[in-house]
Amino acid sequence: MTNSKIQMLSIVKRLAYYFRIWLMMSKNSFITYFQSRVGALIFLTGKTLRFIFFIGFLFYILKNTGNLAGYSLNQAIFFFVTFNVVDVFAQFLFREVYRFRPLVISGNFDLVLVKPVNALFRSLMGGADLYDLITIPPLIFAVYYLGSQLNPSLLHTAFYILLLLNGLLIAAAFHIAVISFGIITLEIDHSIMIYRDVISLGRLPIDIYREPLRGALTYLIPVGIMMTFPAKALMGLITSTGIFFSFILGGILLFASLRFWNYALKQYTSASS
Amino acid sequence: MNKYLQIFKISFAQEFAYRLNFIMWRVRNVLQIFLVFFLWTTIFADQSKEIFGYNRDKIITYVFGILVLKALVLSARVIDVSGEISRGDLTNYLLRPVNYFKYWFTRDLSSKALNLSFAAVEFFLLYLVLKPSLFFQTDAIQLAGFLLATSLAIFLFFVLLFIVSFVPFWAPELGWGAQYLLIIVATEFLSGGLFPLDILPIKFQEVLYFTPFPYLIFFPLQIFLGKVTGLALVKGILISSLWTFILFYSMKKLWYKGLLVYRAEGR
Numbered sequence: 001m002t003n004s005k006i007q008m009l010s011i012v013k014r015l016a017y018y019f020r021i022w023l024m025m026s027k028n029s030f031i032t033y034f035q036s037r038v039g040a041l042i043f044l045t046g047k048t049l050r051f052i053f054f055i056g057f058l059f060y061i062l063k064n065t066g067n068l069a070g071y072s073l074n075q076a077i078f079f080f081v082t083f084n085v086v087d088v089f090a091q092f093l094f095r096e097v098y099r100f101r102p103l104v105i106s107g108n109f110d111l112v113l114v115k116p117v118n119a120l121f122r123s124l125m126g127g128a129d130l131y132d133l134i135t136i137p138p139l140i141f142a143v144y145y146l147g148s149q150l151n152p153s154l155l156h157t158a159f160y161i162l163l164l165l166n167g168l169l170i171a172a173a174f175h176i177a178v179i180s181f182g183i184i185t186l187e188i189d190h191s192i193m194i195y196r197d198v199i200s201l202g203r204l205p206i207d208i209y210r211e212p213l214r215g216a217l218t219y220l221i222p223v224g225i226m227m228t229f230p231a232k233a234l235m236g237l238i239t240s241t242g243i244f245f246s247f248i249l250g251g252i253l254l255f256a257s258l259r260f261w262n263y264a265l266k267q268y269t270s271a272s273s
Numbered sequence: 274m275n276k277y278l279q280i281f282k283i284s285f286a287q288e289f290a291y292r293l294n295f296i297m298w299r300v301r302n303v304l305q306i307f308l309v310f311f312l313w314t315t316i317f318a319d320q321s322k323e324i325f326g327y328n329r330d331k332i333i334t335y336v337f338g339i340l341v342l343k344a345l346v347l348s349a350r351v352i353d354v355s356g357e358i359s360r361g362d363l364t365n366y367l368l369r370p371v372n373y374f375k376y377w378f379t380r381d382l383s384s385k386a387l388n389l390s391f392a393a394v395e396f397f398l399l400y401l402v403l404k405p406s407l408f409f410q411t412d413a414i415q416l417a418g419f420l421l422a423t424s425l426a427i428f429l430f431f432v433l434l435f436i437v438s439f440v441p442f443w444a445p446e447l448g449w450g451a452q453y454l455l456i457i458v459a460t461e462f463l464s465g466g467l468f469p470l471d472i473l474p475i476k477f478q479e480v481l482y483f484t485p486f487p488y489l490i491f492f493p494l495q496i497f498l499g500k501v502t503g504l505a506l507v508k509g510i511l512i513s514s515l516w517t518f519i520l521f522y523s524m525k526k527l528w529y530k531g532l533l534v535y536r537a538e539g540r
Contacts, residue, residue, distance in 0.1 A: 042450035046289040046458045053462040060472045061316065067325040095408050190297030204308065213307070263518055 009166075013109060021117055026128040029095075033130040045125035054080065054203070075193040078146045079205045082231040083112050085139055085164060087199065092132035092169035094124055097175045101188040107270050109183075120261055123179055124172070152234045159233035159243055166250040167226035171199075180264035202227030224247055274372065276380045284350065284383040298390060299391045299528040302343065303399065308337045310403065317325070325472045331498050334408040335469055338494045344392035346426045346489050350380040351434045352456070355448030358439035358531075361539035367532075374524075381431055388442060390521060410497050418506050422493040425513045431459075431490055432520040439524075442531035445538060465491025469499075485520065 033040060046158060062073040071079070074151050100123055114124050119214040152160070182188035198221055201209070206217045208223040218224040225246045232238045274302045313336060317329035327335070354377060359365050366373050400407075410416055425427055437455045441448040462469055463486035469477060481487055492509050495501040501509055 036446055038444070038447060039450050042447070042454060046453050049458050053458075056473075057462075061312075061468075062473070065316050068312075079503070123446050181473050187293060190294060190301075193301060194297060194304070197301045201304070204312060209307075209311045210314070213311070264339070 004086055016171060018118075018121060021179055022125055022128075025122075025126050029127040030130045042130060045133060047131070047146060049133060051084065053090050068203060071205060071207075074149055075231075076204065078143075078150065079228065079231045080144045080203050081139065081146055082164070083199075083203045083227040086167040086202075086226055086230075087196075088139060088173060089168055089259075090175070092129050092136065094172065095129035095132070095166075096122075096124060096127040097179055097192060098130075100179045100182055101186065104183055104268070105186060107266065108268050119265070120176065120258075124175060134139070139180075147234055150235055152236070155233050156236050159238070160230050163225075163230035163233050163238075163243065163246060165231060166246055169250045170226050170253055172221055173253040173257040176254075176261050180257070180260045183264040184267050191192040198227065199223050205231070219249075222246075222253070224251060277375060279382045280371075280376060280379045285387060286382040288384065290389050291299075294461065295387070295391075297386075299395065302392075302393050304492065306336060306340050306399070309339070310399075310405075325469065327469070327498075330406050330408040332469070333405045334498060335494055337399070337405065337407060338400070338497060339490060340396060340399075340464055341389070341392050342423065342426070342490045342493060344388035345385055345423060345463075346430050347456075347466070348381075348384050348388035349430065349434055350384045351377050351438060352452060353430060354435065355441050355452060358438065358535070359445035359539070361537040364534065364537045365471065377433060377435070378500060381525060382429075385427070390501060408498060410499060415496055415502065416498055417504075418501075418510065419433035419493055419497040421510060421511060422488070422496050425494055425510070425517055426489045427487055429513065429517045429520065432517060432524050436520060436524050439527050439531045442534055459486055460489060463487065464489040465494065469494075471495075474498075482509075485516040488516065492522050 058068075058076055058080060059073065062068055062076055067073075068076045101121070106196055109119075109123075112119050114121065147157075147160070152165065175186055175192075177196060178188060178191045201217060202223040206214055206228045208216060212222075229238055229242065233243060277434045310333070316324065319334060320329050322329070357366075364372075366376065404492075410419070432457065434452075437451045438448065440451040448464075463481060463484065464469075465487060466489075470487055471479060473481070487510070492501070494515065496506060496509075
């Protein structure tokens with residue numbers, strides 16, 4: 001076997017190892033959700049109602065105005081559904097971030113650091129959210145149904161999927177930045193909520209915002225790239241340069257967040273442990 | 274009276290103990306306004322346009338009004354009551370010579386005072402940045418109606434939130450769920466805190482106006498904008514007062530029933 005093949009095999013083995021750990025952690029996390037079934041029902045009802053209310057709101061506005069920044073009713077709803085896909089997937093995968101602060105404050109993060117698992121992986125993806133998992137299938141169906149009505153080409157559909165993945169990559173970068181910031185300042189709860197409020201500006205196409213906010217939402221806090229670009233790509237409204245630029249930015253943000261995480265780890269004092 | 278004045282002062286000071294938390298919370302409120310502001314600005318790009326009975330000035334005033342009314346009506350410390358009941362901390366208050374409702378209403382007022390002062394600053398800054406053209410009501414009757422409707426809204430939300438906070442008497446682990454449904458879902462959409470309710474179908478509006486939710490934000494703002502006048506204003510105030518009375522009475526009943534099953538778990 002050549003060296004490259006051995007290396008490839010080792011990477012695949014490592015990935016399989018982490019996938020098994022993720023499955024195990026997710027299973028444990030899901031068990032805790034089953035403890036309160038009524039709670040689960042309330043949460044899902046609330047989530048569904050919010051989704052329906054917002055779509056209803058868009059529907060009645062656009063029924064009277066005809067379009068929103070040049071987008072039809074179907075397109076505007078598709079932007080909203082795409083926003084939800086990125087947001088719900090990010091919450092499903094990175095829910096553990098919301099539970100990170102107690103670990104740092106109590107010093108129990110030490111126990112994560114000494115385990116033979118990457119501490120970032122454990123802190124970021126250690127507790128998948130069952131409620132979000134339940135909402136994923138209907139969302140995918142909504143994307144498929146609404147997307148197919150926009151008659152996209154195969155290439156545009158491929159761009160849409162790739163840009164969605166890029167959006168998730170950027171979401172991961174933000175979550176990494178939030179927990180890194182949390183190690184240094186012990187502030188996580190509001191940082192993550194502010195992140196959520198900022199990305200919620202992507203519920204509608206960023207074309208509705210005025211400069212310089214629109215520029216900031218594209219390049220500084222790339223909500224546009226995360227949420228608006230995938231939907232625009234499906235509609236064939238993004239150039240190949242725009243798509244290329246999106247991936248570059250996604251890569252840069254992930255790289256920067258990983259550097260920030262390494263820096264934050266060096267600042268961890270293990271206080272209270 | 275002096276007792277509650279002291280509670281007001283202590284509660285006000287407590288809010289400053291977690292300054293970063295409070296500032297972050299206000300930042301979140303401003304961010305939420307951005308989406309709605311730009312959405313309506315885009316829809317009313319043509320300044321002469323009139324949709325749903327609103328012109329551009331009135332709809333932008335509605336958006337800015339949301340910022341102020343949310344600070345006045347929806348900022349409340351009563352949200353902590355649910356946790357106190359489920360943790361058994363309520364016992365501390367039952368042993369003290371304070372009226373539990375007056376205690377929390379005083380704390381609510383201190384929270385509203387602080388939130389309102391921040392909202393005023395945010396209003397000013399947003400006004401400077403976004404340079405919106407706003408509608409100012411000058412009619413004394415409409416302004417008086419607005420103040421009355423807002424006062425009723427403050428009391429109505431206090432009572433509503435208290436009732437929902439009693440859920441842990443019977444189901445200690447479900448306090449958050451009831452609050453989530455009332456605050457996040459019902460008040461966000463059904464109170465007009467995101468969009469004016471008169472864009473919805475007439476039939477839906479007719480049903481909605483018989484619930485307490487539109488009287489929290491939508492109704493006071495409609496009075497301020499001069500869209501509700503005369504008999505409609507009186508009718509709205511009456512419905513709002515009736516809801517406040519019914520819910521206040523229900524709150525008292527539920528409180529006594531709740532105390533009978535309260536087991537001070539966790540103490």
